[in-house]
Amino acid sequence: MQRQGRTPLTRLLDPTAVRELAGRLDLRPTKQRGQNFVTDANTVRRIVQLAGVRSDDVVLEIGPGLGSLTLALLEVADRVVAIEIDHLLADALGDTVAARAPEHRDRLDVVEADAMAVTELPHPPTIVVANLPYNVSVPVLLHLLARFDSWRRGLVMVQSEVADRLAAGPGSKIYGIPSVKMAWYAATSQVGSVPPRVFWPVPNVDSGLVAIERRDPPTTSATRDQVFAVVDAAFAQRRKMLRSALSGLAGSSAAASTALEAAGVDPTARGEVCTVQDFARIAEQLHGS
Structure with missing residues (x-):
């Protein structure tokens, strides 16, 4: 649902813009932080649509990187709270939004921190939408579910194999610890895939989109x-x-x-x-x- 009176952004990041931004920042993406940046505007708009982001939502985004998804979220959401561990990227994100979507800059909050260590946010999120770093996607997601109970819906992009495990049910060969711990908090389902070619650098794996719907944990006297x-x-x-x-x-x-x-x-x-x-x-x- 698009905010009334808001015109869609036309300056989402494309491959050229991503490379120009990276060059200006002298950025060298690292595998250690799972940095693969989306370069396709259609992909980020599709993610926002599948997530069901509404005009009254406060979106929590993890690892915004150069801002590809952030800009698309700001087209629709009331506010975006973006957690970025990389100082260079965190420092640049506000400038990117100010340059490409100046009317939305005041609705972006950038938190420079490790998502695993964040215990407070400037605004309670209602939804999580994120391209999660491949190497820490499961622990970050479980931390967000455990720490912030204000968000009831989410959509995350993760490595395809991780998406399979998050959404797996009992009896499956890939059902395991991530599957069960996610089931404690929420119902999960795979709602799409994303090919490597829409990223820079191009990863050697496909990505999957996982939808999350919070539910009450099992009724139990155990903690x-x-x-x-x-x-x-x-x-x-x-x-x-x-x-x-x-x-x-x-x-x-x-x-x-x-x-x-x-x-x-x-x-x-x-x-x-x-x-x-x-x-x-x-x-x-x-x-x-």
Whole structure:
């Protein structure tokens, strides 16, 4: 939904503009920070549309980079809060928006920080839309879900393999720790893919778009940390039966079997068949709840 009376920006970043900006900043993208910048205006507008960004939204963007997605978000959203760890990029983002969309500059907040360390924001976000750095996408996403409960919707672009894992369900070979921990917070689904050619530098992998809809966590007397400890143990060695995988937490294989049976889970099953609700019940039994 586009804000009434607002005309769409015509100065989104294209390949030439991205390279000019990078050259002006003497920027050398690093793999360490997962820096791959979108160079295609249609791609960022598609992301904004699929995310369902509304005119009253406060968008939290992680890793805005040179501002490709930021500019597209500002066409629609009421405000964008962008967290950028790279001082050079954080310092330049406001100038880029002022030059290419001066009427929107006052609705951008740039937070120079490591997203994993951010505990406060200038405005509570209602939605997260981000091209997440490949190397830290899952921990960043889980941190944002744990720390900021004001946002109820999101759409993130991540490495295709990560997108598969985030959206996987029980019984799948790729279902694992990211799948279960995401399910604690939200329902996730893959809503599209993005080819490498729309990035600079061009990555050697495809990207996937994952939609996120918050929901209440399972009703349980166990804490989130207790449940996540069970999840971590269950998948530490995927081929182990749960009674063996959880023996360390329970104190013995026999104690683990007793807890699993009380939780209604087959002790000879493996973690990949368990739902997040199953893990919550297991945690309750292990902690005597």
